[in-house]
Amino acid sequence: MSFEWLNPYHLQVGSFILINVLLGISIYVTLATGQLSLGNAGFMSIGAYASAILTTQHGFSIPSAIVIGSLLAGVSGILVGIPALRLRGVYLAIATLGFGEVLRVVFINWESLTGGAVGIAAIPQMGREILAAVEAAGFSPEDWGLRNNQFISLSIFLILAAVVVLAILFFLRLFSSRVGRAYTAIRMDETAAETSGIDTTYYKVLAFSQGALLSGQPGRFHVSPRGGDPGVRRLRRKRGPLRPGLRGDAPYPAPRAAPGDQRLPVHHLRNPRRPDDGLPAPGTDRSRPGRAADRRKAAGRILR
Amino acid sequence: MFLEQLINGITLGSIYAVVALGYTLVFGVLDIINMAHGEIFMFGAFVGMLIVTKAQAPLWAAFLGAILATAAMGYLLERFALRPLRGRTGGSPLAPLISTIGVSILLENVAHKVFGAGNQLFETPFAEIRFEVGPVTVYLVQIAILAVSLLLMAGLSLWLHRTKAGKALRATAESLETAALLGVNTTGIITATVVIASAMGGVAGVLVGMAFNYINNQMGLAMGLKGLAIIILGGMGSVAGAVAGGLILGLSETFMVAYGSSGYRDAIAFAAIIVVLLLRPQGLFGQAPPEMQR
Numbered sequence: 188m189s190f191e192w193l194n195p196y197h198l199q200v201g202s203f204i205l206i207n208v209l210l211g212i213s214i215y216v217t218l219a220t221g222q223l224s225l226g227n228a229g230f231m232s233i234g235a236y237a238s239a240i241l242t243t244q245h246g247f248s249i250p251s252a253i254v255i256g257s258l259l260a261g262v263s264g265i266l267v268g269i270p271a272l273r274l275r276g277v278y279l280a281i282a283t284l285g286f287g288e289v290l291r292v293v294f295i296n297w298e299s300l301t302g303g304a305v306g307i308a309a310i311p312q313m314g315r316e317i318l319a320a321v322e323a324a325g326f327s328p329e330d331w332g333l334r335n336n337q338f339i340s341l342s343i344f345l346i347l348a349a350v351v352v353l354a355i356l357f358f359l360r361l362f363s364s365r366v367g368r369a370y371t372a373i374r375m376d377e378t379a380a381e382t383s384g385i386d387t388t389y390y391k392v393l394a395f396s397q398g399a400l401l402s403g404q405p406g407r408f409h410v411s412p413r414g415g416d417p418g419v420r421r422l423r424r425k426r427g428p429l430r431p432g433l434r435g436d437a438p439y440p441a442p443r444a445a446p447g448d449q450r451l452p453v454h455h456l457r458n459p460r461r462p463d464d465g466l467p468a469p470g471t472d473r474s475r476p477g478r479a480a481d482r483r484k485a486a487g488r489i490l491r
Numbered sequence: 492m493f494l495e496q497l498i499n500g501i502t503l504g505s506i507y508a509v510v511a512l513g514y515t516l517v518f519g520v521l522d523i524i525n526m527a528h529g530e531i532f533m534f535g536a537f538v539g540m541l542i543v544t545k546a547q548a549p550l551w552a553a554f555l556g557a558i559l560a561t562a563a564m565g566y567l568l569e570r571f572a573l574r575p576l577r578g579r580t581g582g583s584p585l586a587p588l589i590s591t592i593g594v595s596i597l598l599e600n601v602a603h604k605v606f607g608a609g610n611q612l613f614e615t616p617f618a619e620i621r622f623e624v625g626p627v628t629v630y631l632v633q634i635a636i637l638a639v640s641l642l643l644m645a646g647l648s649l650w651l652h653r654t655k656a657g658k659a660l661r662a663t664a665e666s667l668e669t670a671a672l673l674g675v676n677t678t679g680i681i682t683a684t685v686v687i688a689s690a691m692g693g694v695a696g697v698l699v700g701m702a703f704n705y706i707n708n709q710m711g712l713a714m715g716l717k718g719l720a721i722i723i724l725g726g727m728g729s730v731a732g733a734v735a736g737g738l739i740l741g742l743s744e745t746f747m748v749a750y751g752s753s754g755y756r757d758a759i760a761f762a763a764i765i766v767v768l769l770l771r772p773q774g775l776f777g778q779a780p781p782e783m784q785r
Contacts, residue, residue, distance in 0.1 A: 223585050270769055276584060277524055278768055281719055285764035288716060292758040 190332050198340035205347040210402055212354055217398035219362065220391050221374035223276070226267065226283030227402040229290040234260040234403025236294060239307045249313050253404065260403020261396045268395030272388060313346070314339030354401060370394060494627045496749045497742070502633045502702060504741020505640035509695040510714055511721035511733035512647060513688035519664045519728035520684045523587040527568055528692050529715020530598035535561045535693025536706040537606050540613045543700075550615060550701075554639075557693035565689025568594055569682050577681075595715070602708035610707045613700035636698050643694060644734055647687075651730065660684060664728065713757070720760035724767050726774030735775065 210227065217224045238256035241247040247255070267286055274282050294301045301307065318339055321328070328338035361367045369390045372380035381387045510532060517525045538560040539553035546552075572590045579586075620631040651657040662670040663680045671677045699714070700706050721740055725732025740760055747756050767774060 223588075274768055274772065277588060278723075278772060280585070280588065281524070281723060282765055282768045284716070285720070285761035285768075288761040289758050289765070292755060292761070296752075296754040 190337060193333070193337050193341065195336045195340035198337075198344045202340070202344050202347050205344070205351050208351050209347075209354060209404060212358060213398045213402035216358060216401065217394050219367070219370040219374060220394040221377070222271070222391060222394065223280045224271075224283045224395065224398060225280050226287040226290075227398060229283075229287035230260040230264060230399040230402045232290060232294060233263050233399075236301055236307075237403075239310045240300065242311050243307060249311060249316055257400050257403040261400030264396035264399025265392055267399070268392040271395065272391060312339075314343045317342045350404065366390065366393070492749075496745050498627070498629060498633060500742035500745035501738065502636050502741070503745055504738035505637055506695055506698045506702060506737075507717060507721055507741050508734045508737025509640050509643055509691055509698065510718040511725070511737050512644065512730065513691045513695070514718045514722045515725075515728055515730060515733040516647075516684050516688040516691075518722065519730075520660060520681060521573070521587070523573070524591070524719065525568075525685070525688070526588060526591040526715065527572070527594040527598060528591075528688065528718060529711035529713075530595045530602070531561050531564050531568070531689045531711075532692035532696045532699075532714055533602060533706070533708060533711030534564060534598065535696030536613070536700045536710065537602065537611070537696075537708075538693070539697035539700055540611055540706055544612065544614050550635075550697075553697050554694060557697045558690045561693030561696070562686045562690040564598075565686040566682060568689065569685040573681075573685070574678075595711070599708060599711060602711075606708055608708060610705045613704050613706050615701045615704075618701075618704065632701050636702055639694065639698060643691060647691075648730065656680075656683070717760045720764045722774070723764050724774055726776040729774065729776040732774055732776030 210231065213227055213230075214224065217227075234253075234256040236256075237259045238247075238249075238252035241252040241255060242249055267283065271279055271282060295304050297303075318328070318335060321338075328335055331338075333341065362370070369380070369385045372383070372385055373387050373390055377387055510528070513528050513532075514525060517523065517528070535557040539557040542548045542553040542556045543550060548556075568591070572594050573587055576586050576590055615632060617631050617635075622629050622631070649657075651661060659670065659675045660680050660683070662673065662675055663677050663684075667677055670680075695714075696706075699710065717740065721736035722728075722733055723736075724739065725734070725736030740763070743759055744756050747753070747759055
């Protein structure tokens with residue numbers, strides 16, 4: 188059986204779609220209680236930086252780094268969610284936007300930890316690790332009719348697809364559970380919900396941290412398929428995750444993926460013929476993030 | 492040194508104030524935040540740049556062109572991104588906010604396509620003219636920026652408080668329904684508000700081009716976010732608050748760069764947002780609106 192038609196580039200685009208789906212759900216969860224958070228890019232960057240630093244500097248394995256990064260994002264979601272209880276609607280949206288921006292500036296300036304605007308290079312890639320593990324177990328992708336680069340892209344795509352399916356199932360179940368009904372009640376009328384005995388503080392903070400935890404996860408995946416630095420494109424991301432998530436008051440999380448998340452694929456579209464690998468080797472693909480960083484630095488200089 | 496930094500800060504602050512005035516006008520009348528304002532501002536800067544450097548026209552033509560272009564964009568924004576959402580029952584109150592975010596992404600990418608991603612030089616004919624006033628060096632550009640922004644602020648204030656249209660605008664801001672019942676053409680007022688706010692953004696764009704000599708397609712985002720910070724700081728919908736907030740932010744950023752760490756300059760605005768929202772959500776000049784505690 189041959190999988191010649193399986194194009195690693197298309198799989199990579201598909202992976203980005205799935206990442207955007209996760210981000211969309213993460214916005215939706217917080218929005219389910221009527222709170223619009225524009226700071227999810229900040230949570231995403233916490234997850235991304237945490238897992239990248241853990242794997243490159245502290246020798247953690249990728250799965251454990253992902254889990255720890257997501258948990259860290261979730262905890263920071265609690266920390267942001269508690270003061271955010273004082274704010275509603277547009278004011279909350281702007282405060283969370285401010286949170287994300289402060290976080291960006293801190294990450295850019297904290298060079299000893301994050302590498303500043305250049306970012307972190309040579310982050311281990313999940314696809315390659317899986318390939319290595321498979322080969323160590325005595326198999327080869329060729330046995331299944333796959334080239335190595337196809338296998339790498341496919342494995343990431345499948346893992347992401349599994350995560351997305353699990354997340355959707357989890358939140359579908361959640362929304363028809365006691366917690367989900369509490370969310371809906373709070374969204375519809377907070378005062379009434381409180382009067383009927385719902386602990387609004389608890390559920391609002393819970394929704395916040397769930398959203399944060401979920402957006403911390405793609406942060407890591409987002410790093411993985413590219414092996415670039417997690418920091419540089421967060422500014423763009425700020426508004427990226429918004430689009431999938433906001434669907435007014437739809438009763439279910441039916442997030443629309445935003446395949447046109449222009450920032451990421453553009454790089455590939457401009458350069459459709461990738462090196463035969465399909466994935467940039469760690470550390471070699473620093474030209475683009477570097478350029479983006481230059482551009483951003485220049486942008487900063489302008490308004491200085 | 493201190494005095495020069497003071498002048499730098501006031502120049503920057505007056506530009507910020509003009510940007511923030513655009514936000515505050517729209518918020519005052521429509522109760523929405525126009526996230527596309529920063530991008531309209533950026534288009535104003537580009538139109539001004541094209542007129543000054545490519546067409547070799549004088550500076551006043553750049554202002555005029557930027558005002559015309561951004562006013563037209565403001566009209567289109569209101570007509571196609573805001574009006575269809577207004578008065579629709581059952582819609583999310585956040586829908587206009589999201590819609591303007593969409594417009595801002597669109598505009599930024601259009602600018603990327605049309606003008607390119609790199610920095611463009613914005614040359615003003617008198618960029619190098621300067622005066623020595625005692626120990627202080629003052630550039631003519633700074634004086635021009637200050638004059639244009641003061642003129643705009645004074646004009647806006649006069650228009651709001653001394654003309655019939657300004658009265659109608661304030662009435663609409665007070666209550667859309669009541670103003671409509673009293674015979675105010677609220678649709679026209681809303682359109683005029685968005686158009687004027689956008690035109691002010693366009694003027695601010697040219698001012699930024701004059702002040703920094705470089706523009707690019709991402710400047711709208713940074714400036715837009717700072718404009719937001721300013722109206723939060725000064726009080727949403729308050730004209731005096733926007734001016735004061737702009738000056739405070741401009742001065743504190745300048746002094747942060749001069750005497751502190753330049754890297755954290757951009758954090759001031761957003762740290763201010765968070766602190767103000769948590770401690771005094773109505774801002775320095777605003778009254779606490781009822782919906783704040785809805």
